[in-house]
Amino acid sequence: MPQAMRFKSLALFKSGKANVLIATDVASRGLDIPTVQLVLNYDIPSSCETYLHRVGRTARAGRGGKAVCLVTQFDIELIHNIEDFIGKKLEECVLDQDEVLQGLNEVTTAQRAAKLEALELEDRGFVSGRQKTKKAVAQQQEREQGAIVKQVKRKMPKENAENPEPKKQKPTISKNK
Numbered sequence: 001m002p003q004a005m006r007f008k009s010l011a012l013f014k015s016g017k018a019n020v021l022i023a024t025d026v027a028s029r030g031l032d033i034p035t036v037q038l039v040l041n042y043d044i045p046s047s048c049e050t051y052l053h054r055v056g057r058t059a060r061a062g063r064g065g066k067a068v069c070l071v072t073q074f075d076i077e078l079i080h081n082i083e084d085f086i087g088k089k090l091e092e093c094v095l096d097q098d099e100v101l102q103g104l105n106e107v108t109t110a111q112r113a114a115k116l117e118a119l120e121l122e123d124r125g126f127v128s129g130r131q132k133t134k135k136a137v138a139q140q141q142e143r144e145q146g147a148i149v150k151q152v153k154r155k156m157p158k159e160n161a162e163n164p165e166p167k168k169q170k171p172t173i174s175k176n177k
Contacts, residue, residue, distance in 0.1 A: 034063060041069040044078045048085035068093075 001009075012018040014033055023031075036057045045051045058065020069090070071079060083089050 031057060033057065037063075037065050039065070039067045041067065044069055044071065044075040044082075046078060048082050051082050052086065 009018065009021065010031075013021040014035075016035075039055050039057050041051070041054060045054065055067035058067060069075075069079070079090060
């Protein structure tokens with residue numbers, strides 16, 4: 001993502017116009033956004049310091065916050081290393097499978113609705129981001145190609161309009177005195 005877009009996303013998040021910020025570990029250091037209430041670790045960092053900086057985005061300026069880690073069986077050793085590093089056992093949150101599946105169903109339904117809405121907007125000519133750029137570039141190329149073809153047709157004599165091969169002219173020799 002270009003730097004300007006990163007700054008824009010961050011500004012939207014800080015202003016409250018966006019309520020979710022998805023970031024890499026670069027954002028785990030140096031961002032001071034006091035209103036962050038939740039950090040969700042999709043993957044467990046291999047460095048204990050990185051984990052500490054990630055979860056440190058919450059609880060700024062004396063405020064409370066939560067950090068949630070999605071843990072698989074392959075992450076257990078990393079979790080134990082983090083617990084040893086911070087000197088505290090992390091709280092395990094076991095979820096009810098039916099609740100998770102219900103949430104998954106709601107997310108899938110919302111995704112499907114969003115995709116349909118995006119397709120409808122696209123059909124009406126509204127597209128955003130990279131697609132818009134690709135579409136605009138393709139349209140511009142088509143216009144340019146059409147303009148070139150029109151220019152070529154305009155330059156051809158009428159008798160050659162059906163046969164675009166140019167007439168062969170006899171070479172002329174000019175004498176300079």
